Amino acid sequence: PMSKQTHSFQAEVKQILHLVTHSLYSNKEIFLRELVSNASDACDKLRYEALDHPQLFEDNPNLEVRVLFDAEAKTLTIRDNGIGMSAEEATAHLGTIAKSGTREFMAKLDGDQKKDAQLIGQFGVGFYSGFIVADRITVESRRAGLPADQGVRWSSEGTGEFELETIDKPLRGTDVILHLRDEETEFLSTWRLKSIISKYSDHISLPILMKKETWDAEASKQIVTDEWETVNKAAALWSRSKSEVTDAEYQDFYKQISYDSEPPLAYTHNRVEGRSEYTQLLYIPAKAPFDLWNRDKRGGVKLYVKRVFIMDDAETLLPVYLRFVKGVIDSADLPLNVSRELLQESRDVKAIREGSTKRILSMLESLADSDSADDKAKYQKFWGEFGNVMKEGIGEDFQNQERLAKLLRFSSTHADEGVSLADYVSRMKEGQDVIYVITADSLAAAKSSPQLEIFRKKGIEVLLLAERVDEWMLSHLHEFEGKQLQSVAKGSVDLGKLQDEEEKKKAEETAEAFKPLVEKLKTALASRAKDVRVSNRLVDSPACVVVEEGDMSGHLARLLKQSGQ
Ligand code: ADP
Ligand code: MG
Numbered sequence: 073p074m075s076k077q078t079h080s081f082q083a084e085v086k087q088i089l090h091l092v093t094h095s096l097y098s099n100k101e102i103f104l105r106e107l108v109s110n111a112s113d114a115c116d117k118l119r120y121e122a123l124d125h126p127q128l129f130e131d132n133p134n135l136e137v138r139v140l141f142d143a144e145a146k147t148l149t150i151r152d153n154g155i156g157m158s159a160e161e162a163t164a165h166l167g168t169i170a171k172s173g174t175r176e177f178m179a180k181l182d183g184d185q186k187k188d189a190q191l192i193g194q195f196g197v198g199f200y201s202g203f204i205v206a207d208r209i210t211v212e213s214r215r216a217g218l219p220a221d222q223g224v225r226w227s228s229e230g231t232g233e234f235e236l237e238t239i240d241k242p243l244r245g246t247d248v249i250l251h252l253r254d255e256e257t258e259f260l261s262t263w264r265l266k267s268i269i270s271k272y273s274d275h276i277s278l279p280i281l282m283k284k285e286t287w288d289a290e291a292s293k294q295i296v297t298d299e300w301e302t303v304n305k306a307a308a309l310w311s312r313s314k315s316e317v318t319d320a321e322y323q324d325f326y327k328q329i330s331y332d333s334e335p336p337l338a339y340t341h342n343r344v345e346g347r348s349e350y351t352q353l354l355y356i357p358a359k360a361p362f363d364l365w366n367r368d369k370r371g372g373v374k375l376y377v378k379r380v381f382i383m384d385d386a387e388t389l390l391p392v393y394l395r396f397v398k399g400v401i402d403s404a405d406l407p408l409n410v411s412r413e414l415l416q417e418s419r420d421v422k423a424i425r426e427g428s429t430k431r432i433l434s435m436l437e438s439l440a441d442s443d444s445a446d447d448k449a450k451y452q453k454f455w456g457e458f459g460n461v462m463k464e465g466i467g468e469d470f471q472n473q474e475r476l477a478k479l480l481r482f483s484s485t486h487a488d489e490g491v492s493l494a495d496y497v498s499r500m501k502e503g504q505d506v507i508y509v510i511t512a513d514s515l516a517a518a519k520s521s522p523q524l525e526i527f528r529k530k531g532i533e534v535l536l537l538a539e540r541v542d543e544w545m546l547s548h549l550h551e552f553e554g555k556q557l558q559s560v561a562k563g564s565v566d567l568g569k570l571q572d573e574e575e576k577k578k579a580e581e582t583a584e585a586f587k588p589l590v591e592k593l594k595t596a597l598a599s600r601a602k603d604v605r606v607s608n609r610l611v612d613s614p615a616c617v618v619v620e621e622g623d624m625s626g627h628l629a630r631l632l633k634q635s636g637q
Contacts, residue, residue, distance in 0.1 A: 076237040081228075082168040085200070089230050093203050100256075103201040104139075104265065105272035105328075107150040107248050110199060111137040112276045114154025114246060116381040118216055121155065123408050128155075128216040130244055138281045138300070139269070143260045146252045148206075153245035156215040159224040159236060166199060166211065166226055167234055199248075203230035205259060206250035214241040262296065266303050273304055275328055277379060280304040308379050310353040310400050314341050326355050329374070330398045334358045337450055338439060339399075340431050348423035354399035354432060360457040364396060372398035373428075375415075377406045388415045390428055393465035396458055397432055426471075433475050440479060440492075452490055455481045463541045467548035477552050482535045483515055485524065491535065493552040499533055506558040509535040511543050522613035523560050534560055561618055582606055 081089070096102065115135035122128045138151040157165060202209045207229060214223035223241025228234035258264055262285050269280055281300040288295040309317060309325045326336045336355040343351045354373070373389045375382045379402060389401055405420045415421050439451040455462075465476045477493055484491045486499065496507055508527060512518035518536040527534050537546070549557060583606040593604045607616070 076235055078233050078235050079163060079167055080233050085168065086232060089200050089203060092200050093230070096201065096204055100204045101259075101268050102272070103204050103250075104150075104259075104268045106198055106201045108137060108139070108269065108273045108276065108280060110248075111150055111152035111154065111246070112273075112278055114152050114156070115278050116154070118153075118155040119380060120382065120408075121216070125217070130216070132244065136279045136281055137276070139265055139303075140283060141260045141265070143257075146254075146257060146260065148250045148252060148259055148265075150248045150250075151245070153243065154216075156218075156245045157211075157213040157224065158215045158218060158222070159238065161215065162211065162213060162224050162226045163236060166228075200230070202248065202250050205252055205256040206230075207253050208251040210249040210251070211246060212239060212241055212249070213246040214244055216244050262294070269303055270305075272328060275307075275309050275325055276304055277306055277308050277381070279306050308376070308400075308402070310341065310351050310402055311379055317341070322353075325353075326398065329400070330355065330357065330372070332357055332359070332398075336398075337454055338435050340435050342431065344427055348420045348427070349404040350420075350424050350427075351402040352399065352424075352428055352431060354397055354401075354428060354435075356432070356435065356454065357396060357398060358453065358457070360396065364458075364461060372396065374400050375406075376400060376402040377408050377410065378402070378404060380408055382406075382408070382410060383412070388412075388421055389425055390432075391425070391465065391469050393461055393463075393468055394429065394432055396461060401428065429469070429472060433472060433479070436479055437475070452481075455490075460539050460541050463539070463545045466545045473549070477549060482537065483518075484533050484535045485519075485528065486533045491533075496533060496535065497553055497555060500555075501530070501532055504532060506556045507535065507552060508532065508560050509537055509546065509557055510560050511537045511546065514538050521561070522616045523618070525612055527560065579606075 115137070118128060119135060122133075132153060135153060139149070140151065141148045209228060209230065211226040212223060213226070214220065220242045221238070221240050223239040225237050225239045226234055227236075252259060262282060266282065269282075273280060279302040282303045284297045284299045284301045285294045286297055287293075309321060322339055322341070323335050326332065326339065330336075335358065337358040339353065339355040341351075341353045372395065374384055375389060387395075390397055401424055403420060403424065406418065407414075410418070436451070436454065439447045439454065442448060442451075459481060462476065462479060466473055466480075469476065480493060481489065482491045482493075482496075483489055484496065487495075493507065500507075510518050510521055510523060512521060515536055515538045518538050524534055537543070546557065546559070551557060586606050590604050590606060594601070597604060
C-alpha cells in the first residue's frame with residue numbers, strides 16, 4: 073500500500089482557491105450546495121456506469137447522500153455511495169483544474185470583489201468552496217469496483233499542498249470531511265443545514281439524509297438520534313404537472329440549475345406527446361453569461377431519461393445558437409445507456425431538438441409581438457444580451473430562417489434600436505422594392521458614411537449594421553417577405569422607381585458631361601480601381617469608394633485582413 077505522499081497543487085488551483093475563499097465569504101453557505109451536488113453527480117455517474125456493469129452496485133443499489141456532523145470534533149461530513157475515486161482520480165480531480173472554461177473564466181476576474189463574486193457564482197465553484205469554511209478537508213473515497221483495501225485518503229489545508237494515502241474503506245463512495253474553522257461552527261446545526269439543503273438542493277432527485285433530532289426534556293435541548301430522515305423533496309420539478317408548480321418554484325429551480333442570481337426572462341414547461349415523448353423545462357436567462365462567445369461551451373440543457381440524469385452538456389439537444397438556454401429535457405424514449413455518439417444520430421433527439429427550438433422561438437415571438445409594454449421591454453433586453461448570437465441562427469438553422477428573420481432587431485437611419493424587418497417594410501417608400509442596409513465597423517462609422525447621403529435626402533430608411541456577425545448573417549439572409557436586402561455600399565445603387573424621370577434625365581446628362589474626367593481618372597487609377605463612374609448616391613461628398621456587386625464588402629475585407637486571412 074501507498075505510504076503518505078505529499079503533492080503540490082497546480083498553480084491554477086492555488087489561484088482558484090484564493091479567489092473562492094476570499095470573494096465568496098459573504099455567501100459562504102454555498103459550499104454545501106457544491107458538495108451535495110458533487111455527491112449527487114457521483115451517484116449519477118455510478119448509475120450510468122452500472123447500466124453496463126451492474127456489479128458496480130456491489131450489494132447496495134440505493135444511491136443516497138448523507139450529511140452528518142460531530143459537534144465536538146467540529147467536523148461536517150458529506151457522504152455519498154456513488155462512483156468514488158481511485159488514488160489517481162483523486163489526484164487528478166482534486167489537485168488540478170482540467171475544465172477548459174476555467175482559464176477563460178479566470179481571465180475575466182478583475183479584482184473587483186463584488187463583480188468577481190457574481191462571476192464565480194455563475195461559474196460554479198465546486199469542491200474548493202469547502203475551504204471557505206474549513207481549514208482542512210479530508211476526503212476518504214473508494215471507487216466502485218475496487219477492493220476495500222484500495223480506498224484513498226486525500227487531505228489538505230487548502231494552501232499549497234495535499235497529502236494522499238491508501239486506506240481501508242469498506243463502503244463504496246466518498247466522504248468529504250470538513251474540519252470547520254472555529255468561527256464557522258454555525259454549520260454544526262441540524263436546523264441550519266436543513267435550511268441550506270432545502271434552499272439549494274431540493275430538486276436533487278436522490279434522497280439527502282440527516283440524523284433526526286428530538287427534544288430531550290431532561291437536558292431541555294434538541295439531541296441528535298441515530299435515526300435517519302430524508303430532508304429534501306427529491307422530486308423532479310419538471311415531472312410535476314404545470315398546474316401544481318408555482319412561479320416561485322420555477323424561479324428557484326432556475327437558480328439552482330443556472331447559478332444565475334437574476335431571475336430568468338422567460339420559461340416554458342411542456343410535456344410533449346406523439347411520435348416522440350419528452351418533457352421540456354426551458355429557461356431564457358435575463359443576462360448573457362461571461363462565456364457566451366465560446367461556441368464550444370457546454371450546453372445549458374441537462375438530459376434525463378425517465379428522470380435518470382444522463383448528461384449535462386448535451387449540445388445536440390439544441391442548436392448552437394441557442395446555447396444560452398438553460399433547463400432540462402427528460403425523454404421517455406431514449407435508452408438509459410445512450411452515448412454521445414448515439415445522441416448525434418438519434419431520431420428522437422432530432423425530434424426533441426426541433427420541438428425545443430420551436431418552443432424557444434415561440435416564447436421569443438410572444439414577447440416580441442406582445443401588446444404589453446413590459447413584454448416588449450423584456451424582448452428589447454433579450455435582444456441586447458443575446459441578439460448577436462441569435463443572428464448565427466440565420467445561417468445555421470435554415471428551417472427556421474424566416475422566423476428568426478422576424479426576430480431580428482436593428483438600428484437604422486430612422487431609429488436607434490429595435491427596428492424589425494417588418495417595421496422597415498412597413499415604412500418603405502412608394503416604389504421602393506428593396507431593403508437597404510449598410511455595414512461598417514461601428515454604428516458611428518455607418519451613420520456618417522457618405523454612401524447614405526442620397527438616402528437621407530430622399531428620406532429612405534437604411535438599416536445600420538455594425539456587429540461582427542452582421543456581415544456573415546447578410547451572406548445568408550437574402551430577402552425578407554420577398555424584398556431583397558441590398559447593401560448601399562455595393563455596386564451602383566439602383567434607386568429604380570425611387571428616382572423620377574427628371575432626376576434620371578439629369579443623372580444621364582451629368583454622366584455625359586463628366587465623361588472626359590471619368591476617363592482621366594480611370595487611367596490614373598488603373599491599377600487601383602476597377603471602375604470609375606458618376607454616382608447618384610452622393611449629395612455633399614465629392615467621391616466615395618464602393619465594392620462591386622457580388623464582391624466582398626469593404627467591411628468584410630477589413631475583418632478578414634484583421635484576422636490574418
Ligand atoms: P465539477 O463538479 O464542476 O466537475 P468540482 O470542483 O465540484 O467540479 O469537482 C471536481 C471533480 O472532483 C469532479 O468532477 C469529480 O470528478 C471529483 N469529485 C468531487 N466530489 C466527488 C465525489 N463526491 N465523488 C466522486 N468524485 C468527486
Ligand atoms: Mg461540482
